[in-house]
Amino acid sequence: MNIPRHWRETPERYRLEAAKCRKCGKIAFPARLICPDCGHKEFEKINLSGKGKLLTYTIIRTAPEGFEDIAPYAVGIVEMEEGVSVMGQVTDCDPEELKTGDTLVTKFRRMSEEGKTGLIMYSYKFVPDIGV
Amino acid sequence: MKEVAIIGIGIIKFGELWDKSLRDIAVESALNCLEDSGTDRIDSINIGCMSSGLFIGQEHLASIIADYLGRLNIPSTRVESACASGGLAVRSAFLEVAAGMSDYALAIGVEKMTDVSMGEATYALATAADQDYEAFHGITFPGLYAMLARTHMERWGTTREQLAEVAIKNHRNGSMNQYAQFPFTITLDAVLKSTMIADPLRLLDCSPVTDGAAALLLTTVENAKKLKKHPVVVISGIGSAVDSIALSQRKDLLELKAVKTAAGMALQMSGRTINDIDFAEVHDCFTIAEILVLESMGILEPGKGGPATLEGYTALDGKFPVNPSGGLKSKGHPVGATGVAQIFEIVNQLRGNSGKRQIPGARIGLAQNMGGSGGSCICHIIEAK
Numbered sequence: 236m237n238i239p240r241h242w243r244e245t246p247e248r249y250r251l252e253a254a255k256c257r258k259c260g261k262i263a264f265p266a267r268l269i270c271p272d273c274g275h276k277e278f279e280k281i282n283l284s285g286k287g288k289l290l291t292y293t294i295i296r297t298a299p300e301g302f303e304d305i306a307p308y309a310v311g312i313v314e315m316e317e318g319v320s321v322m323g324q325v326t327d328c329d330p331e332e333l334k335t336g337d338t339l340v341t342k343f344r345r346m347s348e349e350g351k352t353g354l355i356m357y358s359y360k361f362v363p364d365i366g367v
Numbered sequence: 368m369k370e371v372a373i374i375g376i377g378i379i380k381f382g383e384l385w386d387k388s389l390r391d392i393a394v395e396s397a398l399n400c401l402e403d404s405g406t407d408r409i410d411s412i413n414i415g416c417m418s419s420g421l422f423i424g425q426e427h428l429a430s431i432i433a434d435y436l437g438r439l440n441i442p443s444t445r446v447e448s449a450c451a452s453g454g455l456a457v458r459s460a461f462l463e464v465a466a467g468m469s470d471y472a473l474a475i476g477v478e479k480m481t482d483v484s485m486g487e488a489t490y491a492l493a494t495a496a497d498q499d500y501e502a503f504h505g506i507t508f509p510g511l512y513a514m515l516a517r518t519h520m521e522r523w524g525t526t527r528e529q530l531a532e533v534a535i536k537n538h539r540n541g542s543m544n545q546y547a548q549f550p551f552t553i554t555l556d557a558v559l560k561s562t563m564i565a566d567p568l569r570l571l572d573c574s575p576v577t578d579g580a581a582a583l584l585l586t587t588v589e590n591a592k593k594l595k596k597h598p599v600v601v602i603s604g605i606g607s608a609v610d611s612i613a614l615s616q617r618k619d620l621l622e623l624k625a626v627k628t629a630a631g632m633a634l635q636m637s638g639r640t641i642n643d644i645d646f647a648e649v650h651d652c653f654t655i656a657e658i659l660v661l662e663s664m665g666i667l668e669p670g671k672g673g674p675a676t677l678e679g680y681t682a683l684d685g686k687f688p689v690n691p692s693g694g695l696k697s698k699g700h701p702v703g704a705t706g707v708a709q710i711f712e713i714v715n716q717l718r719g720n721s722g723k724r725q726i727p728g729a730r731i732g733l734a735q736n737m738g739g740s741g742g743s744c745i746c747h748i749i750e751a752k
C-alpha cells in the first residue's frame with residue numbers, strides 16, 4: 236500500500252470523521268459525495284464519538300498476509316451511538332469473552348506495517364468500555 | 368430480443384491442477400464444450416475470471432485465451448464481478464446472442480488459484496471486500512461470513528449442527544460427481560472437529576481453493592432446434608444486481624438484497640414464480656451462505672434455512688434439491704468458473720444426464736452466483752423446452 240493511499244484516509248482513520256447529510260441527516264462513514272438515502276450532495280463534517288455496541292464479530296484464526304503475527308484476533312461490526320456502523324478490530328480483551336451487545340469505544344492504535352516501504356499504519360481499534 | 372439456448376457445455380475435473388496452466392484449463396473446457404455442442408462456430412468469447420492478476424500475474428486474458436483457443440479476430444471480452452464473474456460471463460454471452468451481435472457466443476469461466484501460497488490466495492480473495500474499510504482491518508472472507516453466521520445463530524437459533532448439514536448434504540451429492548474436487552462424503556463429527564478458521568466457521572464450513580474452468584455455447588433457440596443433438600435448453604430469465612460490498616453499510620445483515628433482487632428479476636423475465644422452480648445450484652461458498660441465499664430468494668422463510676436443511680428439504684430426494692452437483696463445497700470453488708459450472712450442472716440435469724444424482728423430472732432450474740459477501744449476484748433461470 237503506498238503512502239498517499241493511507242494518508243488520504245487519515246480523517247476517517249485518525250479521528251472517525253463522518254459526513255452528515257444536510258437534507259435528511261443520514262450519517263455516512265466513510266464520507267460519500269452523494270447521500271445513499273436521499274441523493275442530496277451537501278454534507279456537514281462530524282466526528283463520531285467512538286462509542287458503540289458490538290453488533291456481530293468473529294475471531295480470525297487464519298489471517299491474511301500482513302496479519303499473521305497478531306492472530307488470533309477479533310474483528311467486529313459496531314453500531315456507533317450516532318447510528319452508523321463501523322468495522323474494526325476488537326482488542327485489549329480476551330476475544331473468547333466478547334458478546335454481541337458489548338459496549339466498546341475506539342482507541343488510536345498501530346494497525347500494520349507495510350513491508351516494502353516500512354510505512355507504519357495507524358487507525359482506530361475497538362476496546363471494551365471500562366468507563367475511563 | 369432473441370430467445371437464447373444453451374447448445375454446448377464443457378467442464379474439466381476441478382482440483383489442484385499442478386500440471387495445468389490457466390490457459391490450458393480455459394481452452395480444455397472450451398474444447399469440451401464445442402465437442403458437446405456438435406458445432407465449432409464461435410462469433411464472440413466472453414470470459415469470467417476474478418483475479419488472474421493476483422493469482423498468476425496475468426491480465427489481458429481475453430486475448431490470451433482466444434489465441435490459445437485458435438480463435439483470433441473475433442470479439443473477446445473479460446468480465447469481473449469477484450466470485451460472480453462466471454455468471455456475469457454467461458450474461459454477457461446471452462446479451463451477444465439476444466441482441467443479434469453474435470449467432471454463437473461462448474462463455475468461459477476460469478480461475479487458477481493454486482500457483483500462489485494460501486496466504487496470497489486469502490489476500491487475493493479478500494480483494495472482493497472493501498479494501499479500505501474491511502480488508503484494512505484484517506478481515507477475511509471466512510471472517511465476513513462468520514459474522515453473518517453469528518448473527519443468524521443469535522437471531523434465529525440456528526445451530527452448529529444445522530450449518531454442518533449444508534456441508535454434509537453437498538458432499539453427499541458431490542461424492543457422485545466425477546468432476547468434483549472432493550468427491551467423498553463427510554460426517555458431522557468431522558465438520559465439528561475441523562480446524563476453526565473464523566469463529567463460528569470451521570474448515571469444513573468453507574469451500575476450498577480450486578483450479579477449474581467451465582464453458583457454455585449459446586445460440587438462438589431457432590439455431591438450437593436445427594442441431595437436434597440434445598434436447599433444447601433455454602435461458603428464460605436473467606437477473607443481476609449489486610449491494611454495498613461492506614457489511615457495515617447494510618441495514619439488515621441477514622437480507623442479501625442483491626440476491627433477492629437478482630432472483631426476482633430473473634423470475635419476472637421468465638414469467639415464473641419461485642414455486643415453479645424444480646431445483647437450484649446456489650453459491651454455498653460457506654455453509655451459512657446457502658442458508659442466507661435460500662432465505663433471501665424466498666425459497667425458505669427467514670430463519671427456516673437451518674431446520675429445513677437438517678430435515679432434508681434441500682437434499683437430492685427432498686422437496687427442493689439444492690446443489691445436486693455438490694456445490695462449491697464439494698465440487699470446488701475456482702471463483703471465476705463457479706457461475707458457469709453451476710449452469711453446466713443444470714443443463715445436464717435438464718438433459719437427464721446426471722446419472723446417480725439425476726433429479727427425476729427436472730424441467731426448470733435456477734443458478735444463483737454471488738460475488739463477495741453478497742455485493743453482487745447473478746441469477747439464471749434455465750428450462751427444458
Ligand SMILES: [Zn+2]
Binds near residue numbers: 256257260274
Ligand atoms: Zn440524505
